[in-house]
Amino acid sequence: MTDTVTPSRPADGDRTGVVAGWRAGRRRAKAARDEEFTAFVESAATRLRRSAYLMCRDWHLAQDLTQQTFVKMYAAWDRLRTGTNLEGYSRRVLMNLVFDQQRRLSGSEIVLAELPDGPESAPAGTPELRLALVDALARLSVKDRAVLVLRHAEDHSVDTVAAILGVSVSVVKMRNARALPRLRAMLGEDFLDH
Amino acid sequence: MDTSLREHFDRAVRGDPGADSEAMAHAAIAQGGRVRRRRKQLAVAGVAAGVVMVLAVVAGVNHRSPAAVAPRMTLVAASDCSVKPVQNHATDVVILPGDADGHVTDQMLSRLRSDLTDDPRVAALSFENHEQAYQRFQRLWPNDPDFVASVNPNDLAEFFRLRLVDAATYTAFRTQYAARADVVSIEGRICKPSAPVGGIQ
Numbered sequence: 001m002t003d004t005v006t007p008s009r010p011a012d013g014d015r016t017g018v019v020a021g022w023r024a025g026r027r028r029a030k031a032a033r034d035e036e037f038t039a040f041v042e043s044a045a046t047r048l049r050r051s052a053y054l055m056c057r058d059w060h061l062a063q064d065l066t067q068q069t070f071v072k073m074y075a076a077w078d079r080l081r082t083g084t085n086l087e088g089y090s091r092r093v094l095m096n097l098v099f100d101q102q103r104r105l106s107g108s109e110i111v112l113a114e115l116p117d118g119p120e121s122a123p124a125g126t127p128e129l130r131l132a133l134v135d136a137l138a139r140l141s142v143k144d145r146a147v148l149v150l151r152h153a154e155d156h157s158v159d160t161v162a163a164i165l166g167v168s169v170s171v172v173k174m175r176n177a178r179a180l181p182r183l184r185a186m187l188g189e190d191f192l193d194h
Numbered sequence: 195m196d197t198s199l200r201e202h203f204d205r206a207v208r209g210d211p212g213a214d215s216e217a218m219a220h221a222a223i224a225q226g227g228r229v230r231r232r233r234k235q236l237a238v239a240g241v242a243a244g245v246v247m248v249l250a251v252v253a254g255v256n257h258r259s260p261a262a263v264a265p266r267m268t269l270v271a272a273s274d275c276s277v278k279p280v281q282n283h284a285t286d287v288v289i290l291p292g293d294a295d296g297h298v299t300d301q302m303l304s305r306l307r308s309d310l311t312d313d314p315r316v317a318a319l320s321f322e323n324h325e326q327a328y329q330r331f332q333r334l335w336p337n338d339p340d341f342v343a344s345v346n347p348n349d350l351a352e353f354f355r356l357r358l359v360d361a362a363t364y365t366a367f368r369t370q371y372a373a374r375a376d377v378v379s380i381e382g383r384i385c386k387p388s389a390p391v392g393g394i395q
Binding site for chain 2: 025034037038049053059067070073075076078079082132134149155187
């Protein structure tokens with residue numbers, strides 16, 4: 001490409017200024033963006049990692065999924081920083097990563113949701129058959145698990161859970177109603193009804 | 195019920211080994227930044243391969259790689275126009291207003307607008323604001339919603355589109371406007387009369 005204006009015109013000074021100013025502006029914008037983003041990571045990382053763990057039973061994987069969530073959010077940060085519910089959005093990204101992960105796993109040998117007969121078939125409350133919560137959660141479908149984690153571990157409203165998962169409120173209520181009794185049965189007497 | 199369930203959940207995550215959130219943020223910035231750049235690169239490459247791509251020549255942009263060019267500078271020639279900006283005999287022109295830092299003020303715009311309106315060489319003049327630029331941007335990238343979403347309307351420059359009465363006047367016209375302190379860049383294309391004013395999509 002050739003220059004649009006004859007070189008050595010006085011305008012050249014301005015032109016260098018345009019680029020320098022533009023670059024400096026970009027640097028400032030990036031610094032502000034990174035600072036804002038770091039603050040968000042610091043506020044959100046622990047809750048996200050814990051929810052990821054409840055979803056996948058593995059702290060390493062939970063950390064990976066959380067990190068991937070942040071990568072995706074940083075890549076779209078300019079759009080997200082204004083007017084987006086960051087907390088809800090980060091859960092949505094995380095859950096989608098979990099669902100992807102689950103799909104990949106179910107293509108291979110491990111299918112958490114299809115473990116052999118669990119204590120749900122045993123008399124409720126038999127102590128030695130009681131499961132730890134994460135193991136019980138793992139026997140639910142990943143979608144039901146997501147509803148329980150968001151609704152009961154994170155205390156989001158039914159509406160918020162529906163928005164995060166991109167499903168209707170009645171779907172959330174239905175999954176919750178279906179999954180809670182199963183979880184209750186698996187956890188046995190530890191799990192008080194009221 | 196909820197209390198008991200909450201206790202279960204709280205107990206379940208007690209084994210959290212923790213992680214350095216600052217390190218996580220740094221890693222996400224490094225990796226997410228690469229995603230951002232790749233996305234822009236892909237978008238630019240997509241246009242180069244598919245439609246027609248022309249970068250508005252912000253002064254000094256010549257030695258820049260396309261990936262470093264902000265979306266605000268992406269202009270695509272209309273189908274009835276020369277792909278690349280020409281030095282002479284342009285029929286249609288785009289003028290990007292702004293001072294040396296790229297800032298645009300209302301006074302700057304109104305002065306430039308009135309000068310262009312009064313310029314007898316100009317046959318047709320229109321102004322594209324942030325919102326219109328954004329709509330055009332969305333039309334240009336129908337298959338890359340992520341890229342579109344990564345751009346705010348305010349990232350996209352406002353500019354004037356115009357058509358000259360006589361293409362022979364373009365060389366002098368360009369020289370005159372490019373020298374102004376309130377013009378960042380000016381580029382012209384040779385278009386058929388059927389092309390949109392300004393010669394870009």
